[in-house]
Amino acid sequence: MFSSRKLSLLLGIAAAAGAFASAAEPGHFGYGKTATPAEIAGWDIDARGDDGLGLPPGKGTVERGTEVFADQCAACHGTFGEGEGRFPKLVGGAGTLKNDRPELTVGSYWPFAPTLFDYINRAMPMPAPHTLSADDVYALTAYILNLNDLVPSEFVADRDSLPKVKMPNRDHFIWTDPRPDTTSKPCMNACADPASVKIMSTAEGNGLTPRTTGPLDTMQPK
Amino acid sequence: MSVLPKPAGVSAQQLGRRSFLGLGAALTGGLALGLKPGNAAEPVPAFPPADPPWSQALGPGVVDRPYGRPADFEAGVIRRNVPWLTAGTQSSISFSPLQDLHGIITPNGLFFERHHAGRPDIDPDQHRLMIHGLVERPLILTMKDIVRFPQVTRIHFIECPANGGMEWRASQINSLQFNHGMISCAEWTGVRLSTLLEEVGIKKEAKWVLVEGADGAHMNRSLPLDKCLDDCLVVYAQNGEALRPEQGYPLRLVVPGWEGNVNIKWLRRIKLGDKPWYSREETSKYTDLMPDGTSRGFTWLIDAKSVITFPCPEKPLAGPSLYEIRGLAWTGNGKVKRVDVSTDGGVNWQTARLHEPVLSKALTKFTLPWQWDGQPALLQSRVIDETGYVQPTIADLRKQRGSNSVYHNNSIQTWQVKPDGSVFDVQLA
Numbered sequence: 173m174f175s176s177r178k179l180s181l182l183l184g185i186a187a188a189a190g191a192f193a194s195a196a197e198p199g200h201f202g203y204g205k206t207a208t209p210a211e212i213a214g215w216d217i218d219a220r221g222d223d224g225l226g227l228p229p230g231k232g233t234v235e236r237g238t239e240v241f242a243d244q245c246a247a248c249h250g251t252f253g254e255g256e257g258r259f260p261k262l263v264g265g266a267g268t269l270k271n272d273r274p275e276l277t278v279g280s281y282w283p284f285a286p287t288l289f290d291y292i293n294r295a296m297p298m299p300a301p302h303t304l305s306a307d308d309v310y311a312l313t314a315y316i317l318n319l320n321d322l323v324p325s326e327f328v329a330d331r332d333s334l335p336k337v338k339m340p341n342r343d344h345f346i347w348t349d350p351r352p353d354t355t356s357k358p359c360m361n362a363c364a365d366p367a368s369v370k371i372m373s374t375a376e377g378n379g380l381t382p383r384t385t386g387p388l389d390t391m392q393p394k
Numbered sequence: 395m396s397v398l399p400k401p402a403g404v405s406a407q408q409l410g411r412r413s414f415l416g417l418g419a420a421l422t423g424g425l426a427l428g429l430k431p432g433n434a435a436e437p438v439p440a441f442p443p444a445d446p447p448w449s450q451a452l453g454p455g456v457v458d459r460p461y462g463r464p465a466d467f468e469a470g471v472i473r474r475n476v477p478w479l480t481a482g483t484q485s486s487i488s489f490s491p492l493q494d495l496h497g498i499i500t501p502n503g504l505f506f507e508r509h510h511a512g513r514p515d516i517d518p519d520q521h522r523l524m525i526h527g528l529v530e531r532p533l534i535l536t537m538k539d540i541v542r543f544p545q546v547t548r549i550h551f552i553e554c555p556a557n558g559g560m561e562w563r564a565s566q567i568n569s570l571q572f573n574h575g576m577i578s579c580a581e582w583t584g585v586r587l588s589t590l591l592e593e594v595g596i597k598k599e600a601k602w603v604l605v606e607g608a609d610g611a612h613m614n615r616s617l618p619l620d621k622c623l624d625d626c627l628v629v630y631a632q633n634g635e636a637l638r639p640e641q642g643y644p645l646r647l648v649v650p651g652w653e654g655n656v657n658i659k660w661l662r663r664i665k666l667g668d669k670p671w672y673s674r675e676e677t678s679k680y681t682d683l684m685p686d687g688t689s690r691g692f693t694w695l696i697d698a699k700s701v702i703t704f705p706c707p708e709k710p711l712a713g714p715s716l717y718e719i720r721g722l723a724w725t726g727n728g729k730v731k732r733v734d735v736s737t738d739g740g741v742n743w744q745t746a747r748l749h750e751p752v753l754s755k756a757l758t759k760f761t762l763p764w765q766w767d768g769q770p771a772l773l774q775s776r777v778i779d780e781t782g783y784v785q786p787t788i789a790d791l792r793k794q795r796g797s798n799s800v801y802h803n804n805s806i807q808t809w810q811v812k813p814d815g816s817v818f819d820v821q822l823a
Binding site (some may be wrong): 199200201204205206207211212216217218220221222223224229257258260266267269270273274276278281282284287288289291294296298301302341344345346347348349350352353354355356357358359360361362363364365366368369370371372374375376378380381382390391 | 526566585604665670685691771783
């Protein structure tokens, strides 16, 4: 079959390919450095939604949250979380999820309270994200939950209390994708009565199509 | 584009050296003059029998533009946003100008954008990727470390699942760019995520992976470990050059075939865990609200979709003639198997030609010759992917999902062609 020279050549190639193509053993390449506990702690900011794993020490009251919110959040979200302009509303919408125009807010839609801490902590306030103390983030979380009537005004948010807050929409998520949920068939000829082909809506003339997005834009409007 | 006449009093060389802004003004002036025959400054034709001025001049030399750029005449081929859609531009989207693109690869400067806290400008020497959690040995990698790992190159699309999201209720926007431009496709180069995870050693309890960006949003999503080990890539290059800042420079995740939001840009942290994190971006956003009030979560897959890119509202027809209908198709399930085109609103269909290469989880180009007789027409395309899945109509989708689910509208687009050749975005019964 193979000459011994050919065989050893093939084995050599296979060994070389194996050495570079797969890292079956940890540390195979040995690049980089081991992350120290201090380095990990600086970046390990996630708090898990359903059980609060990773929530940091600290605590915050609704009252303190009122102050922090006015200072850091109200400009965009409104004093009581009602939202300014197109910035998100944080309150309201309870019972609207089946409506024609549902209102998705922390109170009406979010399934898990620790997610609120996690999101404020990582992404807010928008001009200076991840600059608030854990205590202030807990306080904001308490305030927003209170605005939605989900916790009483004496509520203190911390790593123990937040996972216990039952959000109204918690049990209405299906976490397994049911798609494909359509079963169209690729018909080729006479697939419909031509008389039944009717235009139900058109974008013509409704004035919603942007015409220009800046001085360089030569897009011609229709 | 037809050859533009030379504006009076401006030499070709002067024109070529003008700034975009100055050029725009010059062109507008030139075109306006062109519309007024008899004007003293009427431009001289630059086509046969005339020898044009650029053929009788010496052009700028090499490295006149050390990093090249498109012709000044292509200044209108740009990303655009919908100002009324979002509160500001920092947490917003821009759309690729599909009407002006001709292939399956999106030029780097035209790749659609989705930022949640604006675009960070990251010093690659300061960038780190940390991998920790349920691993044998937590690791910090520099960009120089990452580039040393075995390289892979793949062509994949990325589509925001909100592409077409403005059209769930009805036709709203008369535009290919705004209704479909949140998809782009590039050749990505980097290292398999599985290589990095095997390098740190995966503990057997690990089932999920948190991926997080270095932007101000610290954007984070949860991914099942199986997908990470299957085909995910940690990439530093896009179409052969370093990633653009808008696409995650210096490092991003590519999750082939899955919704854009999980393709974390500016990737800085990967953490292995035993459960998903249920972050804001996978609970309050990127979930699909159904008519019964329940919501679907973790709907990552991009279902098969196609769209005709010519003709379209931005590129109308110029009178009855033989045309080539052109379009793009894609599927997160793998390869496009077939694309059919209808010119009568879905009554009769013809199979279009697919253009090579037909790659898995990449844009695929299709064309079909069409003799337009000047009569009203309703153009549609319908893709069938290698799993046999058939692109649905908007009516089919609404039957299943109502019209409040925002994401994953992969329905058939209908373009209405009027006798004057103009094209409008419509929806059929």
